[in-house]
Amino acid sequence: MRSALELFTRQGYERTTVDEIADAVDVSQRTFFRYFGNKEEVAFATQESAERHFFAALCGRPADEAPLTALRHAVLDAWGATGDAIEQMVPPELHMRMYRLIESTPSLLAVHLRRTAELEERLAREIARREGLDIDTDPRPRLVVAMFGGVIRVAGKLWVEGQDDSTVTLRDITAFHLDYVGPALAEQWDK
Amino acid sequence: MRSALELFTRQGYERTTVDEIADAVDVSQRTFFRYFGNKEEVAFATQESAERHFFAALCGRPADEAPLTALRHAVLDAWGATGDAIEQMVPPELHMRMYRLIESTPSLLAVHLRRTAELEERLAREIARREGLDIDTDPRPRLVVAMFGGVIRVAGKLWVEGQDDSTVTLRDITAFHLDYVGPALAEQWDK
DNA sequence: TGTCATTTGTCAGACGCTGACATTAGCCTC
DNA sequence: GAGGCTAATGTCAGCGTCTGACAAATGACA
Structure with a gap:
């Protein structure tokens, strides 16, 4: 690998x-x-690890947290602690370079987006479970995750386009964008 | 084809x-x-046509329309008038069956999502142009499009999972979901 | 009719991927 | 240590996608 x-x-x-x-x-x-x-x-082996971490982090969030808050904490947690599982396999810097490569290689980007879509489906089910909602009748879990995912993608893309390739920067960009739309999304959730 | x-x-x-x-x-x-x-x-030839229609529809919307309103009209317009360009190539019913196949075939779904991402980038630039914003400094065009795209995906997915395969149903599902999150997104835009 | 550009076919080959089968390596038992 | 079992690995042949190089055919026009 x-x-x-x-x-x-x-x-x-x-x-x-x-x-x-x-x-x-x-x-x-x-x-x-x-x-x-x-x-x-093999190209997604470390991504796989990061995604698992993300999902696990969400499942570990306290039950009384609002969906978006939990998602936000989970993603920042997962990206902050990139080292955890990944470091044992490859140097974190290689993981980051690979992320860039994925975003800039069309065939890999396609697979990445599909994997993301699958992850979002699992996230939506977890949100529905937390909130005691039926995912087949209530569109809100999928919607909030879809929009959340959109924000994450924009942040990731901006990071790839930029020069600074430290993990911290990615985290900061993500946090900034989440702050930007967070309030509106939270509001729509309670509607 | x-x-x-x-x-x-x-x-x-x-x-x-x-x-x-x-x-x-x-x-x-x-x-x-x-x-x-x-x-x-070749599998995406008709999708290509529909996407072009969608983008053209957006460019044709009056300049004073709010971003989300314009996007909403454009997508409903493009999916309502599926016949226009496509009918001349293949029967619309074949186009719909192909859409289902794409959503249910992993390798095609991956490419579909990448194509969608590319379209969203163009949409964001058009929104930025309409609003006189700089897409490199203001995150809002990309964010509103990303979230809009998320809603579209959820709607498309639900349609594929369902039984009714008429174009009208897809349009209705999309409209319903857009109505659901539209107000909150519009609000966030003006912030 | 001859010339020229465009289109098509043929061929060989790289690369990803798979099934079938042989070979090896590691390990447990006697 | 010999025999035997299982799991890992190698070899080989083959399918399918895709590409470059070159030859053949097609069509338009002088």
Whole structure:
């Protein structure tokens, strides 16, 4: 995994073949495909970890917190503590470089957005559970998550476009944008 | 294109090979790839048309309309008049079946979401232009579009999950969800 | 009719990915 | 330590997407 991410970030995703990755760690191509379902999967290994952290953080928030507040805390928590699970696999700086690469590689961006959509579905179900709502009849859980997700995406995109690639900056940009729309979203929730 | 969509909707996207599509219209596989950059492209030909319509509709809205109002009119307009450009290429019913297939095929969904993100970027720039804002310093154009896009996605998803596959139903679901969050979003805009 | 540009076909090959089968490695038991 | 079991790995063949290079065909026009 570390070898793959290093190759990806050094020479680009498309220009890195599975054979190269496999050769770098002296295994056959077939073995690579036994551990990763496809080439994309290895590219999202650290994202996967961060997302799990995010979801777990949401589930750990106190039950009396409003949905948006809980989401906000969870995402800032997950991105602040990027190190936790990821550091053991790859250097955090590699994780960040990979995030940039994902945002700037069309095929990876597509997969990233789909993964995000799946995560949002799980988030919406968790919000519904917290609030005791039926997700099939009440649109609010999905709506609040969808809009929240939109804000996160905008923040991430701005970060990628910018120069400063520290984790802290990403956190700050995210917090700023959430503050911007938070009140309106919270209001709409109570309607 | 029509042959491709018919094959896709009949036997699934993955289970349809490019050779099959090419054979169906008696051309070589190489010729197919000269007209479509890849297999996905042909699957999104009608979506492309609908999106262009949507964007054009937004550009045609009166300048004094609030951003969200303009977006709302544009999307309902584009989805109501699906026939316009599409009917000349494929039957509208095929377009709708294809939309369902996209939402339910992971690889296509991924591309769909990326295309949507690209469209949203253009929408945000148009909103910024209308309002005389600088998109690089004012986050509001991107935020309002991102949240608007989230609502559209939720509506589309619910439609796909449901049984009624008429265009009208999709329009109604979309309108309903927009009404739900519209006021709050409008309020946040003026803040 | 000959010339030229555009379109199409053919061929070979890279790359991602999979199934089938052989080989090896590690480990437990006797 | 020999035998045998299981899990991991390698090898091989093949499908499908996609690309570059070159040849053949097509059509328009002088």
